Amino acid sequence: DSDSDSDTDGDGDGDGDGDGDGDGDGDGDGDGDGDGDGDADQCTDDLDCVPAQCCHPDACVPAAEAPECNGIFCTDECRQGTMDCGAGHCGCEQGACVVVAGLGGVR
Structure with a gap:
């Protein structure tokens, strides 16, 4: 060249x-x-993403940014607008960790 x-x-x-x-x-x-x-991708697979909050999560983050939830106790309520009770799960779409409606794969 x-x-x-x-x-x-x-x-x-x-x-x-x-x-x-x-x-x-x-x-x-x-x-x-x-x-x-x-943009630099957050994920390449659904397993790269986790809930952003320990209790009643409404967002997802890369697994490396997962909150520390040891010793945290959450209520059993199904809060509207969260991923509680099968309303959503974390997934990877176009390189971003996002909330996907409905039950996801079992981890």
């Missing part, structure tokens, strides 16, 4: 994928996850 880096793709960034952004995934957005949307 005619650029000054050590790879053979000709884009000058040295990662070898030819898109010029330097992250090596080939999609051109620079975030390193390969999906082309420009």
Whole structure:
């Protein structure tokens, strides 16, 4: 190639994928996850996501950001607007941890 880096793709960034952004995934957005949307993904699978709160969760986060729930006791009520009582579960959609309506897979 005619650029000054050590790879053979000709884009000058040295990662070898030819898109010029330097992250090596080939999609051109620079975030390193390969999906082309420009944000770094939180997840790739539903199992990567967990409830954001210990009790009556209404949001999901990546497992690495899971709250510490040891010793926490929750009420047995089914609160509206939460994932209580099978109303929802955590899932991964387009790289983001989100609440999905209904029962999910058993973990």
